[in-house]
Amino acid sequence: MEIEVGIGKTARRAYGFDEVAIVPSRRTRDPDDVDISWEIDAYRFELPMMAAAMDAAVSPATAIEVGRLGGLACLNLEGLQTRYEDPEPLFEEIASLPDEKATRRMQEIYREPVKEELIVRRIREIKEGGVVACASLTPQRVRQYANLVLEAELDLLVIQGTVVSAEHVSTRTEPLNLKEFIATFDLPVIVGGCASFQTALHLMRTGAVGVLVGVGPGNACTTRGVIGVGVPQATAIADAAAARSEHLRETGRYCHVIADGGMRTGGDIAKAIACGADAVMIGSPLTRAYEAPGRGFHWGMATFHPTLPRGARVRTQQVASLREILVGPAHENDGAFNLFGALATSMATTGYATIKEFQKAELVIAPGIKTEGKTYQTQQRVGMGH
Numbered sequence: 001m002e003i004e005v006g007i008g009k010t011a012r013r014a015y016g017f018d019e020v021a022i023v024p025s026r027r028t029r030d031p032d033d034v035d036i037s038w039e040i041d042a043y044r045f046e047l048p049m050m051a052a053a054m055d056a057a058v059s060p061a062t063a064i065e066v067g068r069l070g071g072l073a074c075l076n077l078e079g080l081q082t083r084y085e086d087p088e089p090l091f092e093e094i095a096s097l098p099d100e101k102a103t104r105r106m107q108e109i110y111r112e113p114v115k116e117e118l119i120v121r122r123i124r125e126i127k128e129g130g131v132v133a134c135a136s137l138t139p140q141r142v143r144q145y146a147n148l149v150l151e152a153e154l155d156l157l158v159i160q161g162t163v164v165s166a167e168h169v170s171t172r173t174e175p176l177n178l179k180e181f182i183a184t185f186d187l188p189v190i191v192g193g194c195a196s197f198q199t200a201l202h203l204m205r206t207g208a209v210g211v212l213v214g215v216g217p218g219n220a221c222t223t224r225g226v227i228g229v230g231v232p233q234a235t236a237i238a239d240a241a242a243a244r245s246e247h248l249r250e251t252g253r254y255c256h257v258i259a260d261g262g263m264r265t266g267g268d269i270a271k272a273i274a275c276g277a278d279a280v281m282i283g284s285p286l287t288r289a290y291e292a293p294g295r296g297f298h299w300g301m302a303t304f305h306p307t308l309p310r311g312a313r314v315r316t317q318q319v320a321s322l323r324e325i326l327v328g329p330a331h332e333n334d335g336a337f338n339l340f341g342a343l344a345t346s347m348a349t350t351g352y353a354t355i356k357e358f359q360k361a362e363l364v365i366a367p368g369i370k371t372e373g374k375t376y377q378t379q380q381r382v383g384m385g386h
Contacts, residue, residue, distance in 0.1 A: 016217075016232035017262060017271045021369040023362035027351035034344045035354050038279045040256050041188040041209045043132050043155065046070030047326065047340050048273070048355055050258060052218075052283030053136035053160060054301065055079040055091075056294025060125035065291055065322050067131025074158050074281070075135040076301065077145065081122050083112040087293075094313065095295040102313040103303065110304040114141075116148055123152035136160045139176045150186060158190045160212060160301075178206040193260055195231035200243035200257070210256035212281060213240045217262030219284035221300045223310045233262040234275050234363075241276025241359065265335030266342020273343065274361040284314070285336060289322040333383050 002010040038048035051058050051066045051073035058066075059081060063073035080087040090109055097105055126133040136158035137145055149157060159178070182189045192212020194200045203211045216223035216230035224230040231239075240257045247255055259272035260281040272280050287298040296318045303311030320337060324330065328338030335342060352358040377383040 014232045014235035015365065017234055017268045018370060019232075019365060019367045020234045020271060020275070020363050021366040022270060022274045022346065022350055023364055024349060025351035025362070029348040029351055029353060031341075031344045031348040033353060034347045036340060036344050036347070038355065040279070041156070043072075045072055045132075045279075048279035048343075049269075049326075049340065050074055050134070050279060050281040051286050052260070052281050053079075053158060054283040054287070054294075054298065055081070056298045057283045057286045057292060059293040060122050060129070062286070062289070062291050062293065062322065063126045063133075064129030064131055066286075066326070067126075067129065069323060069326050071326065072132055072134050072156070073126075074156075075122060075126065075133075077119050077122070077135045077137050077149070078114055078141060079301075080109070082114045082118040083110070085118070091293050091295055094299075095297050097313070099313075103309050106299065106304040106313065107306055107309070111306070114145075116145070119145060119148045120152040123149065123154050127153060132156065134158060139178075142176055142181065146181075146185065154187060156190065156209075157185070157187050158192075158212070160190075160192055178203070178208075182207040190256075190258065192258070194240065195236040197239040197243045200240035201246055204243060204247040204255040205251075208255060210258050210278070211240060212258050212260040213237050213277070214260035214262060214281075218260075218300055219264070219298060219314055219316075221261065221302070221311050223302070226308065226310045233259060234271065237272055237275040237277050244276070266339045267335050267346070269339055270343050270346035270358075271363075273355060273358050274363060276359050278355060278359075282339075284316055285325055285339065286322065287316045288319050288336070289325055290318050290320070291322050292318065 005011045036048055038045045047070040049071040053074040053076040055076055058073045058075050063075055066073035080090050084090055123133050132155045134156040135154055138161050139159055142159055188209040190210040191203050191208045193214050194203055195215040200211050213236050217233050237259050244255055244257050256278040258279050258281050259277040263269050263280055263282055269280050284298045287294045296316055297313055298316045299313040300311030303309055324337055326340055328341045330337035347358050350361055
């Protein structure tokens with residue numbers, strides 16, 4: 001429904017995860033009978049998740065651990081891992097910086113050029129761990145490094161930016177033609193982010209196997225404040241899911257919708273799937289792991305932009321292992337642990353056996369769902385009031 005913002009300007013109401021809730025169906029299921037696995041291209045994963053290509057979340061070591069736990073981790077090929085032979089001292093320094101100096105110093109740290117030999121080495125380190133190797137490049141660097149990722153035998157390539165379109169216009173540089181590149185590239189490609197029906201549909205038409213949905217919802221991202229762009233995630237995912245249906249009708253090809261950002265708890269992940277996502281990409285929850293390279297801090301891919309930073313270094317604190325965060329057991333009651341056990345329980349509670357079925361779950365608009373009846377939790381800052 002269009003709402004009048006002012007004379008001659010209307011807007012559509014959009015919703016975030018905190019404004020919607022999943023409605024139980026007429027049946028329930030045993031959680032052990034629920035299948036949350038995810039298949040994309042030739043690969044099958046026990047968990048419908050990607051670890052975000054954030055330096056604080058994914059290193060070759062954590063990519064291997066996520067893979068062993070059943071998920072897929074994406075390494076940032078333009079981050080610290082490919083700029084420095086030994087990035088550990090840099091992670092230590094970033095974690096020790098006072099807030100007022102963090103952005104400027106990170107801009108300096110990230111001025112170090114990406115080294116081609118490190119791109120190959122880091123991918124091979126993940127491959128040697130026996131898991132699927134996934135890594136990301138920005139559209140501006142794809143042509144430059146495409147042959148290197150093939151040489152390193154990468155399995156899945158993510159072309160990722162704050163906003164990626166199928167029709168980038170520039171009078172100064174030769175833009176990447178996504179459709180031509182994907183058609184001639186020897187690896188399956190995931191592209192994003194996007195946040196609307198039309199953009200998602202155009203990205204799907206490039207031949208990508210998946211699209212990332214999310215502009216600005218991440219915990220460390222300041223895009224929505226800095227440039228005023230973004231769509232709340234529940235609406236953005238639902239719109240992209242509608243584009244997936246249209247694309248399937250047009251071509252007979254299924255393109256995966258991957259919700260990227262804005263999820264902290266298992267309930268958020270469940271809502272993302274119920275809105276239509278096939279899988280989720282998470283970053284900040286994983287930076288709370290003891291194994292995370294960020295040492296209890298998290299920052300986005302544009303935090304260190306040389307002229308217009310669109311992110312902040314935020315403290316997340318290391319509180320549990322990757323295993324406990326992803327598949328449990330949980331020792332806290334705030335929903336931030338055993339994220340995918342929570343997804344399975346949500347599906348079982350509402351009667352759905354597979355991800356595809358759960359995408360059809362009924363939703364209600366419920367902006368008070370997290371606070372209704374939770375006076376004591378809110379006052380005492382425990383549980384859902386934490």
